Amino acid sequence: MPTEASTLPEVLAKYESDLIDEWVRLQLAELSSSAHGLQERQIRDESRDFLNSLRHALETTNGRYISSPEFSRVRDNLEAICTSRLNQGFSPSEVATFVFSLKHPLFNRLRRELHNDMEMFGERTWEATMLIDKLGLYVTEVYQKERNQVIARQQQEMMELSTPVVQLWDGVLALPLIGTLDSARTQVVMQNLLEAIVQTGAEIAIIDITGVPTVDTLVAQHLLKTIAAARLMGADCIVSGIRPQIAQTIIHLGVDLTNVITKATLADAFAIALRRSGMAVVRARSNGATANSVEVV
Amino acid sequence: MERIPILKMGEFLLVTIQVDMHDRLVMTLQEDLTERIVKSRARGVLIDISALEIVDSFIGRMLANIAGMARLLDAETVLVGMQPAVAITLVELGLSLNGIRTALNVERGMDLLRSSADIGGQ
Numbered sequence: 001m002p003t004e005a006s007t008l009p010e011v012l013a014k015y016e017s018d019l020i021d022e023w024v025r026l027q028l029a030e031l032s033s034s035a036h037g038l039q040e041r042q043i044r045d046e047s048r049d050f051l052n053s054l055r056h057a058l059e060t061t062n063g064r065y066i067s068s069p070e071f072s073r074v075r076d077n078l079e080a081i082c083t084s085r086l087n088q089g090f091s092p093s094e095v096a097t098f099v100f101s102l103k104h105p106l107f108n109r110l111r112r113e114l115h116n117d118m119e120m121f122g123e124r125t126w127e128a129t130m131l132i133d134k135l136g137l138y139v140t141e142v143y144q145k146e147r148n149q150v151i152a153r154q155q156q157e158m159m160e161l162s163t164p165v166v167q168l169w170d171g172v173l174a175l176p177l178i179g180t181l182d183s184a185r186t187q188v189v190m191q192n193l194l195e196a197i198v199q200t201g202a203e204i205a206i207i208d209i210t211g212v213p214t215v216d217t218l219v220a221q222h223l224l225k226t227i228a229a230a231r232l233m234g235a236d237c238i239v240s241g242i243r244p245q246i247a248q249t250i251i252h253l254g255v256d257l258t259n260v261i262t263k264a265t266l267a268d269a270f271a272i273a274l275r276r277s278g279m280a281v282v283r284a285r286s287n288g289a290t291a292n293s294v295e296v297v
Numbered sequence: 298m299e300r301i302p303i304l305k306m307g308e309f310l311l312v313t314i315q316v317d318m319h320d321r322l323v324m325t326l327q328e329d330l331t332e333r334i335v336k337s338r339a340r341g342v343l344i345d346i347s348a349l350e351i352v353d354s355f356i357g358r359m360l361a362n363i364a365g366m367a368r369l370l371d372a373e374t375v376l377v378g379m380q381p382a383v384a385i386t387l388v389e390l391g392l393s394l395n396g397i398r399t400a401l402n403v404e405r406g407m408d409l410l411r412s413s414a415d416i417g418g419q
Contacts, residue, residue: 187385194381201401228393232384234377234400 008128009058012051015109020047022105030097046098050077062127066134078135082142092143099136103129163189165196172273173202173235174266178211186222190229197235204273205230208266210241220255227260236261236276240269301326303333309341309410310334310372315348323359330363334370341410342367345403347378357392364397373398373413377406 012019024044053073061070078099085095106128114121162178163185173196175189193205207226212219227237240263242250250257263269274281299322304311310333312326330342344360364374377400387394398413400406 190385190388191381194384197401198381203401203405225388229381229384229388232376232379232387232394232399233381234379234402234405 007058008124008131009055011106011109011113011124012055012058014113016051016055019105019109020044020051022108023047023051023102026101026104027098030101031094046077046081050074050081053077064130066131066138074135075138078139079142082139083146086143086146092140095143096136096139099132099139103132106132159185159188163192165192167196167200167202168206168270169274169277169279171201171203171277172270173197173200173205174208174270175205176208176211176241176266180213181219181222183222186226190226193226193230194233197230197233203235204238204276205235206238206240206266206269206273208241208269209239209246210243210266212241212246215246215249215255217253217255220250220253220257224257224260238263238269238272240264240266298325300329303329305333305337305339308339308414309343309407310337310339311343311345313345313348317351318349318356320355323356327359327363327366331366331370334367334372339372340414342372342374343403343406343410344374344376345378345406346376346383347380347402349383350380352383352386354390354392357387357390357394361392361394361396364394368396373410375400375406375409377401377403 024040024047027043027047028040053076057071057074061068065071066074081098082095085098107125110121110124110128114124158179164176166174166176168174173193175193177189179185181189196202197205207223209215209223215223223239227239230237238261239257242262242264261269261272263272271281299316301312301314301316301322304313310330312330316322333339334342342363344363346360360376364376367374375398376394379399398409400409
């Protein structure tokens with residue numbers, strides 16, 4: 001008896017709906033424990049699209065290189081499925097299940113078609129295994145890539161969040177630093193500060209390091225760089241928010257901050273900044289006359 | 298030959314760098330400026346580099362040198378209008394220009410020169 005469907009795409013075409021049914025059932029069984037609220041309809045649609053694109057790809061090329069252009073639709077499909085499942089909180093193995101659960105139904109169909117020709121059956125099974133394994137690995141890769149993108153985006157957001165420059169007074173800027181200062185962040189801090197100096201015409205910048213957990217020689221060096229750059233733009237820097245622990249560390253490390261004005265608290269630094277710009281904060285008198293020195297012109 | 302103009306304003310000299318600096322130009326500026334300081338008996342020099350977008354270590358060092366020479370000739374140098382990118386570059390090059398006074402713009406630079414001239418004159 002001659003077999004009608006002897007190649008993978010032919011098998012896929014012949015048993016399409018049957019295959020999808022079993023595949024979807026398997027997927028649901030695998031996922032039922034975690035119950036991510038994925039609808040059967042959705043899985044069915046995704047599976048059909050994927051199988052279609054896979055069949056088209058296999059009709060034009062062999063399944064040896066899934067990075068070839070013929071497989072671009074398959075890859076796009078997989079990426080879309082991967083992204084949507086990642087966003088729903090699936091684990092990598094759960095995402096990979098989508099591909100691997102195709103194995104069993106597909107092998108069954110192959111066996112039914114090729115039970116007369118063991119050699120052919122072995123070869124096709126091998127082809128299918130290789131293909132599905134590669135696709136499974138690809139899914140994991142995509143998953144990893146998506147994760148890395150999420151991490152990178154969050155890092156970027158954290159970077160932006162943690163380096164604000166605020167204007168405290170006319171001509172006085174504050175730079176509350178939160179988190180460890182590495183070279184990448186120093187660049188951002190420096191740039192933000194210098195741009196703010198240009199924009200506001202500030203003459204004094206207060207760098208508050210209350211939120212910096214530790215100061216080592218590198219952090220101190222970055223701090224000194226920022227101060228030097230601000231000075232080149234004509235603005236003086238005051239470092240504030242030095243905790244006792246940090247003060248001890250700085251001296252133990254032998255970091256020289258003698259050329260920098262340092263204050264224990266932001267309030268002290270602000271008072272110095274005001275005094276330098278010729279202003280004073282005076283308590284308003286009870287008869288309603290306010291001290292004009294607090295008023296900004 | 299290309300030269301950077303040096304303007305005299307009262308007892309101060311005003312240098313506005315409007316072109317990209319190259320090594321020859323900054324050498325010429327150094328010679329011209331020291332001569333002018335002596336000739337005009339200037340008390341202060343204001344160098345405006347707001348149009349300067351690129352510096353290298355040589356230009357940075359020359360700026361520091363010019364300030365040092367001016368100080369020897371009893372004129373104070375104020376460097377004004379430095380671009381943020383230039384400031385970052387100089388700091389990364391390790392040139393913090395510690396001997397030079399700086400200001401954000403020409404107006405503030407002139408204020409700085411005047412106030413220090415007042416103190417020095419008294």
